Amino acid sequence: MNHEFIEALDELEKDRGIDKEILIDTIEQALLTAYKKNFGSAQNVRVEFDRERGDVKVFSQRVVVDESDLYDTFLEIELADAREISPNYELGDIIENEVTPMDFGRIAAQTAKQVVVQRIREAEREIVYNEFMDKENEIVTGEVARVNKNIVHVNLGRIEAIMTPQDQIPGETYRAGQKIKVYILEVKKTNKGPQIVVSRSHPGLVKRLFEFEVPEIFEGIVQVKSISREAGSRTKMAVKSIDEKIDPIGACVGPKGSRVKNIVDELGDEKIDIIKYSDDPAEFICAALSPSKVVKVDINEEEKSALVVVPDYQLSLAIGKEGQNARLAAKLTNWKIDIKSESQAGLEPQETNTDAE
Structure with missing residues (x-):
C-alpha cells in the first residue's frame, strides 16, 4: 500500500460519504485478524496504519512488571530488562517492538482491498436502504x-x-x-x-393515486378519512372537505369523471365508490352503504354496532354480491353493520321504485 491508496480513501470519503477514519479503523482491525491468521497469536499485537503514506507496521506489546510478578515473557518484561532498553521505564509501562513480518505488506494490501470493497458494498446498501425507507408508504x-x-x-x-x-x-x-x-x-x-x-392490493395505493390525481387532496383541502378495499373488485373511499365551497366527491371525480377514470384505469377497471364522510355515525353508515337507500339506522354506541333497515327491493343491493357491499361498508366505517329489509324489521314496505336501483 502507498500514498495512492490514501488518495483513493480520500476519494471514497468525498464521493460516497464513507468516513475515512472509520474505514482506516476497520482496516486496522482486519489487519490484526490477518496477522493472527498468518503469524500466530495477536494477543499482544497492535497494527498501525500510517495515515499519510499508507505504510503498515506491526508492534508487539509487553507490560513492564516486577521480577517476582513475571508470568509470561511473551506478554511481560522484567523492569531490569526494560531499563536496559531505556532507563525511563517504570512498572506498568508498555514496551513496543516492531515485529512487522517481511511478507506482511502483500497480505496487508489484499486485506485492505477486501475491507474497502466490503465497506463500499455496505455503504451502497445503506444508501439504498435510507433512500427507500423515506419512500415507505409512497408510490413509485x-x-x-x-x-x-x-x-x-x-x-x-x-x-x-x-x-x-x-x-x-x-x-x-x-x-x-x-x-x-x-x-x-x-x-x-x-x-x-x-x-x-x-404492493398493488394495499388500500394505500388508492389513496396515493388520488393524491396524484386530485390537487385538493394533495393540498389537504380534501381529506381521505378512510378506505376499504377488495383489490381488483371494489373500493370504498370516504372523503371530507375542510372548505365548504369545495365538494369533496366532485373534486375526486373530476371534470367529466376524468380524475377517477385515470385511477380506475390504473387499477384494471376496479370499481371505486366515493362517499362523503360524516362525524354522525348514522349518516356515515347510510353513505357507506351506497348505492343502496337506507330507511332507518339504529345505533348502539357501546357495542359500536348498527341495525340498518333498507327497502325490501334493495336488500340484495345493500348486502351486495357475496356480501361485498356490506363488508366494505363495515370496514370503511369501523362499525358492525346488521342489514335488514323493512319486512324483516316489521315495518311497512315501501313501494318498489325501479329507478332507485
Whole structure:
C-alpha cells in the first residue's frame, strides 16, 4: 500500500460519504485478524496504519512488571530488562517492538482491498436502504423484471423489490418489461442488503393515486378519512372537505369523471365508490352503504354496532354480491353493520321504485 491508496480513501470519503477514519479503523482491525491468521497469536499485537503514506507496521506489546510478578515473557518484561532498553521505564509501562513480518505488506494490501470493497458494498446498501425507507408508504413506478413462482420482481432502479401473491391484484397479469405503479409496503434490512416489499392490493395505493390525481387532496383541502378495499373488485373511499365551497366527491371525480377514470384505469377497471364522510355515525353508515337507500339506522354506541333497515327491493343491493357491499361498508366505517329489509324489521314496505336501483 502507498500514498495512492490514501488518495483513493480520500476519494471514497468525498464521493460516497464513507468516513475515512472509520474505514482506516476497520482496516486496522482486519489487519490484526490477518496477522493472527498468518503469524500466530495477536494477543499482544497492535497494527498501525500510517495515515499519510499508507505504510503498515506491526508492534508487539509487553507490560513492564516486577521480577517476582513475571508470568509470561511473551506478554511481560522484567523492569531490569526494560531499563536496559531505556532507563525511563517504570512498572506498568508498555514496551513496543516492531515485529512487522517481511511478507506482511502483500497480505496487508489484499486485506485492505477486501475491507474497502466490503465497506463500499455496505455503504451502497445503506444508501439504498435510507433512500427507500423515506419512500415507505409512497408510490413509485417500476418495471417488472421477472415473475418467479408467483412472486413478481420489480426493478426500481438501484434495487429489485418483490411483490408477493397477496400483494398482487387478483386477475392482473404481469410480464417482463411492463411498467407498473406500486406501493412501497415495507423496507427492511437483511444480511444480503435491503429488502423492499411492494404492493398493488394495499388500500394505500388508492389513496396515493388520488393524491396524484386530485390537487385538493394533495393540498389537504380534501381529506381521505378512510378506505376499504377488495383489490381488483371494489373500493370504498370516504372523503371530507375542510372548505365548504369545495365538494369533496366532485373534486375526486373530476371534470367529466376524468380524475377517477385515470385511477380506475390504473387499477384494471376496479370499481371505486366515493362517499362523503360524516362525524354522525348514522349518516356515515347510510353513505357507506351506497348505492343502496337506507330507511332507518339504529345505533348502539357501546357495542359500536348498527341495525340498518333498507327497502325490501334493495336488500340484495345493500348486502351486495357475496356480501361485498356490506363488508366494505363495515370496514370503511369501523362499525358492525346488521342489514335488514323493512319486512324483516316489521315495518311497512315501501313501494318498489325501479329507478332507485
